[in-house]
Amino acid sequence: MFDKLEDLLIRFEEIMSELNEPNVANDQARFRKLMKEQSDLTPIVEAYKEYKKCKQDIEDSLLILDEESDEEMRELAKEELNDAKARTEELERELKILLLPKDPNDEKNVIVEIRAGAGGDEAALFAAEIYRVYVRYAERQRWKVDMMSVNESGIGGFKEVIFMINGQGAYSKLKYESGVHRVQRVPETESGGRIHTSTITVAIMPEAEEVDVELDMNDCKFDVFRASGNGGQCVNTTDSAVRLTHIPTGIVISCQDEKSQLKNKDKALKVLRSKLYELEVAKKHDAEAEARKSQVGTGDRSEKIRTYNFPQGRVTDHRIKLTLHKLDAVMDGDIEELIDSLIAADQSAKLAKMGEN
Template sequence: MFDRLEDLVLRYEEVMNLLSEPDVANDNARFRALMKEQSDLAPIVEAYKQYSSHKQNIEDSLALLEEETDEEMKELAKEELNESKAEVERLEQELKILLLPKDPNDDKNVIVEIRAGAGGEEAALFAAEIYRMYVHYVESRGWKVELLEADETGIGGMKNIEFMVKGTGAYSILKYESGVHRVQRVPETESQGRIQTSTCSVAVMPEAEEVDIQIEEKDIRIDVMRASGNGGQCVNTTDSAVRLTHYPTGIVIYSQTEKSQLQNKEKAFALLRAKLYDLELQKQQDAEAAERRSQIGTGDRAEKIRTYNFPQGRVTDHRINLTLYKLDKIMNGDIQEILDALIAADQAAKLAKMNDK
């Protein structure tokens, strides 16, 4: 590990020197790539420098304890020794995590698809609430939400919602939300006061660029039509809605959120690329079944991951047996504690797998 860290420090210094060269500054693509590499290396180099400094402090403190006769100075040296030992232990763990293989999609924007599952109208209402939960969370981080498509019901529910989240590292955090979310509560439509269980599924997909996924013209059919649904200037007035049919997979994308046919077409293709890219990722993960099971962020899409129990005011994440009694805050987007716990558990699983090798 330490040989690798030394190499990374040398590479970091090399990158910093390259960034100051005029030839590099004039080459936009190379400059961006080096800035990205510098950004990735900086936290590792900083942690390693702190680690090296504390290791030196340990040596200095031990030497001082051997030579020093003054009791007060000895106590200070012992105190510094203990502090540095604790920091070395902490930084060693931090460096191990920083050196874990990185998911190449982690820095990407994401496309999230929420679909109402079992539970009829109540499931659609729950899907709409889960969407609002994510919107609040995304906005609290300063990221942006762009609605791609929504199939609304008459009483405020949503049969399905597709939206993009734009923000650095969005996929690295939101990928843990893929799976089946379950709600237990008395629906507003229930006259007998009985608790009902309903579900919605969440799929989090990394945004795919054209270089990631090539779509052949012969594999696609594009239909344009008049938009339909609730209100909006473009509804039933212009042929602005776009439907894409991808023959090889049978995927159909419908986009009508924009007034412009061109914008709807762009959104439809972005969603199709993300779905095709996600299918490729799923194939890779299926081929590495054991690896997939060890990583919390890439679990089975059909797996029930979380329960929102309204009568008890609790949320339970079943993957890590975490229960929090702050349902109202969570439904308002306060999900960072859950995500932090999932990230920590995922890192621990990866570290354990590395140690077993």
């Protein structure tokens, strides 16, 4: 590990030297590449420099304890020694986490697809509520939300909703949300006061660039139709809505959120690219089944990941056996504690896996 850290430190100094060259800004592609590499290495290099300083502090404190007879100086040295040892242990763990292989998609925007599952109208209502959870969470992160497609139910719920969240690191935070979300509560339509269980599925897909997916436009069939539902003057008057069918996979995407047919077509293609990219990633995951066992679930739509129990005001994440008694806050987009706990559990599982090898 320390050989690798020394190599990264040397590389970091090389990058800083290159960035100080007068002509580097003339080559924008090279400049961006160096800035990205510098940004990626900075937290590792800073932690490693602090680690080296702590190791030096330990040596200095031990030297004072060997040579010093003054009791007050010895007490100070012991205190500094204990602090430096404790911080060294913390930094070793931090460095191991920083050196874990990065998910290449972590910095990407995400496309979120929420679908009502078992439970009819109640599931559709819960799908709309979970959509609002992610919108509120995105607002807290200062991320931008862009609606792609929505299929509403008659009572204010969503049978299906697809939207994009634009923000640095969005995928790194939200990728753990994929799977089945279960709600337990008394529906408003239930007169007998019985608790019902309904489900929705959430899929979190990294936004796929054109370089990520080769898309043959001959495989795509576009149909246009008139948008329906709430909207301005263009609704029901122009053929602005777009239905995209990907013939090889049978994937169908409808977009009618924009007034422009061209914009709806562009959105549909974005969703299709991300779905095709997700299929590719799923194939790789299946091929690396052993690697997946060392990770907290991130992507299997059939995996039941979380239960929202309204009568008891609690949320339970089944993958890490975490229960929080703050359902109201969670439903208002305060999901940071859940996400941070999932990231920590994932890192611990990967570190344990590394220790076995």
